[in-house]
Every structure is written in C-alpha cells, then in structure tokens.
Amino acid sequence: MKAPGFDRMTPRARLLATLILTLAVVALRGLPAQGAALAGAFALALISGQALRPLLHRLAHVEGFMVLLLVMLPFSVPGTPLVTLGPLVLSAEGLARAIGIALKTNAAILIVFALLGTVEPLRLGHAARGLGAPVRLVQLFLFTTRYVELFRDEIRRRREAMRARAFARRTSLHTFRAYGNLAGMVLVRALEKAARVEEAMRCRAFDGRLPAIGIEEGERGILAGPGLALVVGAALIALDRLP
Amino acid sequence: MTPLFTVEGLVVSRGGHRVLDGASLTLRPGERLAVVGPNGAGKTTLLRSLIGLEKAEHGTITAFGSLRRTEKEFRPVRARAGYLFQDADDQLFCPTVIDDVAFGPLNLGLAPREAAERALAVLERLHLGHLSARITHRLSGGEKRLVALAGVLAMEPEALLLDEPTNALDDVHYRRLLDILSGLPMAMIVVSHDRPFLHRLSTRVLALRQGRLLPAAFHSHPHTHDHLHIHVEGDHAHRH
Numbered sequence: 338m339k340a341p342g343f344d345r346m347t348p349r350a351r352l353l354a355t356l357i358l359t360l361a362v363v364a365l366r367g368l369p370a371q372g373a374a375l376a377g378a379f380a381l382a383l384i385s386g387q388a389l390r391p392l393l394h395r396l397a398h399v400e401g402f403m404v405l406l407l408v409m410l411p412f413s414v415p416g417t418p419l420v421t422l423g424p425l426v427l428s429a430e431g432l433a434r435a436i437g438i439a440l441k442t443n444a445a446i447l448i449v450f451a452l453l454g455t456v457e458p459l460r461l462g463h464a465a466r467g468l469g470a471p472v473r474l475v476q477l478f479l480f481t482t483r484y485v486e487l488f489r490d491e492i493r494r495r496r497e498a499m500r501a502r503a504f505a506r507r508t509s510l511h512t513f514r515a516y517g518n519l520a521g522m523v524l525v526r527a528l529e530k531a532a533r534v535e536e537a538m539r540c541r542a543f544d545g546r547l548p549a550i551g552i553e554e555g556e557r558g559i560l561a562g563p564g565l566a567l568v569v570g571a572a573l574i575a576l577d578r579l580p
Numbered sequence: 581m582t583p584l585f586t587v588e589g590l591v592v593s594r595g596g597h598r599v600l601d602g603a604s605l606t607l608r609p610g611e612r613l614a615v616v617g618p619n620g621a622g623k624t625t626l627l628r629s630l631i632g633l634e635k636a637e638h639g640t641i642t643a644f645g646s647l648r649r650t651e652k653e654f655r656p657v658r659a660r661a662g663y664l665f666q667d668a669d670d671q672l673f674c675p676t677v678i679d680d681v682a683f684g685p686l687n688l689g690l691a692p693r694e695a696a697e698r699a700l701a702v703l704e705r706l707h708l709g710h711l712s713a714r715i716t717h718r719l720s721g722g723e724k725r726l727v728a729l730a731g732v733l734a735m736e737p738e739a740l741l742l743d744e745p746t747n748a749l750d751d752v753h754y755r756r757l758l759d760i761l762s763g764l765p766m767a768m769i770v771v772s773h774d775r776p777f778l779h780r781l782s783t784r785v786l787a788l789r790q791g792r793l794l795p796a797a798f799h800s801h802p803h804t805h806d807h808l809h810i811h812v813e814g815d816h817a818h819r820h
Binding site: 526 | 628631633655656658659662663665669670671672673674675679683684686687688717731732735
C-alpha cells in the first residue's frame with residue numbers, strides 16, 4: 338500500500354508539518370493530551386501506509402536508548418512517595434514524568450517515521466536546506482546517510498574475514514583485542530576513504546557546496562500540510578492547557 | 581584418497597538471481613584446481629560457499645570427510661581451508677603485520693608466544709620477516725597480498741582457496757607469489773582470470789558457465805604477436 342496523502346506533499350511541506358507537530362507534542366504537560374498525541378501519532382503512522390513491523394522495530398531501538406532514564410526517573414524525582422524499596426522511593430510525580438516522557442518521545446518519533454519515513458535522504462536534505470538549515474549540517478546528514486551502508490558493508494566484510502580465519506567470539510582477551518582491532522581498522526579505513534572521496538570530489542571541482550540537480554519539488558502541499566499540522570498542534574496544546 | 585572437498589548440485593542465489601545453479605566439484609589432496617569464468621559468473625560465491633560464508637539453497641558440501649550445513653559445522657572447515665580474500669585490505673585488520681599473521685594461530689588456540697613464533701616463522705619462510713613490525717595499512721598492495729597469504733599459511737591449512745591472487749600485483753610480487761604457491765604442498769582452488777598464472781600453477785581446470793562447473797583444458801596455439809614490455813632508461817638493453 339502506498340501512502341496516498343503524504344507522498345503527494347513535497348518533502349519541504351512534510352518536514353515543516355513534522356516540525357510543527359513534534360514541537361507541539363514536546364510542549365504538552367498533562368497525561369491526557371500526551372496520550373491523545375501518542376494515539377494520534379500512531380494513527381498517522383497507520384495512514385502513512387508503511388509496513389508496521391519495521392516501524393515498531395525502529396521504535397524498539399529508541400526505547401532501548403530511553404530505558405535507563407525511564408527506570409531511574411520515578412526514583413530520582415522527589416514528591417509524594419508511592420512505594421518505598423529500602424532506600425529507594427518511587428514518587429508519584431516521578432512516575433508521571435517518566436510516563437509523560439515515554440508518551441511524548443514515542444509520539445514524536447512516530448510522527449517523524451510517519452511523515453518522513455518514506456522521503457529519500459537526498460530530498461530530505463534539500464528540503465531542510467530549503468527551510469534554512471545550515472549547509473554544513475545538511476551535508477553532514479547527506480554524507481552520513483550515504484556512508485552508513487558503506488561502513489556496514491565494510492564491517493561485514495571484515496567480520497567474514499575474521500570468521501574465515503576460524504575466529505569465534507568468546508569471553509577472552511583475544512576476542513576483546515580482535516574487536517578492538519576491528520573497530521580501530523574500520524575507523525582508519527573510514528578516514529582514508531573520506532580523504533580519497535574528498536580528493537575525488539575536489540578533482541571534480543567540488544567547492545564545499547552540493548548542487549541540487551534534478552530536484553524541482555515545487556510547492557505542492559506547502560500550505561495544506563503544515564497548515565493542518567498547525568491546527569492539530571494548536572488543538573493539542575489547547576486540550577493540554579485550557580481548564 | 582578421500583577428497584578434501586566434495587560439492588554436489590550446489591545452488592546459491594544472490595539478489596534473487598541463481599549465481600550457482602547445480603555446481604559440483606571434487607578437490608583431492610595435492611590437486612591444484614583452477615576455476616575460470618567471466619565476471620559475475622559466481623567464482624567468488626563458490627569459494628565463499630565452500631567455507632560457509634554463503635548459504636546453500638540446495639546441494640551438499642562435504643569438507644574433510646563430513647557433511648557441512650550449519651555455521652557450527654563450517655567453523656572447523658575454516659581452520660583447515662585457508663581463504664585468501666580478493667582484496668587483501670578486507671583481510672588485514674590488526675595494527676601490525678606480526679599481530680595479523682598471529683591472529684589465525686591465536687584463533688586455533690595457540691598461546692600468544694607460540695602464535696607469535698609461528699607467525700614470524702611463516703613470515704621468514706616467505707622472506708617477509710623484515711615487515712613484521714610494520715603497520716598493515718601502510719604496506720604496498722603487493723606486500724599486503726603476501727602478508728595476507730602469510731596470515732592464511734600460519735594456520736597450516738590443508739587446502740587453500742585463492743580468490744584472484746594475482747590481481748593488481750607488480751612483476752616482482754607476481755613472481756614471488758607464483759614461486760611461493762608453486763612450492764606449497766597443499767591442495768588449492770584458484771579462482772582467476774590470469775591464464776598464464778593458472779597454466780603454470782594448476783593441475784586441472786573447471787569453467788563456471790550458467791552456474792555449473794564444466795571440465796575444461798588449457799589449449800595453446802602458436803601466435804605471432806608483439807612482445808610488449810617497458811625498458812627503463814639506463815637499464816641494460818637487450819635484444820629480441
């Protein structure tokens with residue numbers, strides 16, 4: 338299933354809408370509005386027509402980053418004690434804060450996945466540039482997306498070479514040293530590769546700017562998408578702040 | 581004699597395309613088998629399959645007397661069949677030459693000192709002893725290839741799988757590689773486009789066509805052609 342609504346919008350419109358919605362979401366303070374935001378974000382992800390399984394898989398990665406924070410927060414924020422475990426006190430305020438952060442981050446990430454998940458990195462980079470993002474940041478983003486695959490490949494080849502010489506993972510100094518060497522060599526090669534790529538780019542008259550050739554996006558949806566996002570964002574904040 | 585490798589009806593796909601489609605071969609001790617075929621014919625895939633880096637869809641691989649299917653079953657194969665990668669840069673990953681050559685022996689369970697001794701002995705045997713303390717990624721292309729080979733030989737394999745070993749070698753390193761390989765007793769499978777090299781080295785040829793291995797033979801016929809080489813000014817001149 339192809340995303341009917343979003344793919345008709347230009348990347349710039351989608352980026353702007355994403356920005357508005359995520360900013361509205363992070364500004365929310367109460368659980369009802371945060372819950373509504375997550376439900377809405379999930380609906381948005383469903384409408385986007387992307388396969389659900391990889392989406393949830395990516396979301397799980399984000400959860401992995403946050404798990405420590407979410408576990409620590411209820412115990413570290415002072416307030417009305419709910420449970421006391423020896424010296425540890427679980428506070429109601431801390432719990433609410435942790436749940437709020439979990440709801441908001443997941444909502445924000447789902448919005449990004451839903452609206453930007455199917456935009457090609459190159460077009461996204463140019464859209465960001467069009468919205469006034471710094472050139473260097475955009476270039477960094479574009480190079481990163483270009484080379485992530487390359488380095489994944491590099492690491493895969495090297496691990497195969499290690500296996501071909503009967504390397505097996507163990508809890509041993511030899512294993513740690515081998516992985517250390519692997520990481521070091523990938524970095525060295527990355528640096529060399531970067532230098533070679535830069536030389537090759539300079540040979541083709543690269544002057545620090547990436548020209549945007551063949552990307553004529555036009556202005557389709559530049560009003561409708563962000564406009565709708567503005568209305569939804571305002572409604573969420575109103576739900577949150579109005580008595 | 582029991583064959584080292586017996587492959588029957590091997591089918592391997594890459595990117596939805598059957599690269600190997602019923603390939604069969606037998607490698608017996610002492611044999612030096614050449615495998616030829618155009619780019620993309622599946623030569624590298626064949627070598628990778630033999631040590632379990634590619635997964636077979638159909639067919640069987642018997643190595644050193646046992647059927648091999650799982651990663652676990654292939655692990656001991658990699659200790660006994662040394663694989664020389666097409667790009668030596670993929671193979672060398674330790675900071676120094678001696679570390680890299682000792683990596684295999686360490687994986688085989690040798691103590692660090694024994695491993696270092698064995699590594700040094702192999703380097704000496706290949707006349708590479710002077711490189712032992714050098715940084716691997718600063719070696720020349722030819723040195724890298726020979727050091728990578730030393731890393732494989734240090735594991736004392738019973739068979740060698742060589743993927744385009746002469747690629748991009750200069751004359752000096754080319755001849756040294758040929759001398760080293762010709763002097764080795766173990767069985768080999770050599771994948772290459774380099775016909776003269778294969779002719780000098782191999783005892784039997786297989787050609788990879790449409791995913792299958794067909795018996796082939798060298799055939800030479802007289803040619804009249806120019807002999808192109810480069811003389812450096814001041815070097816002794818010679819006649820043709």
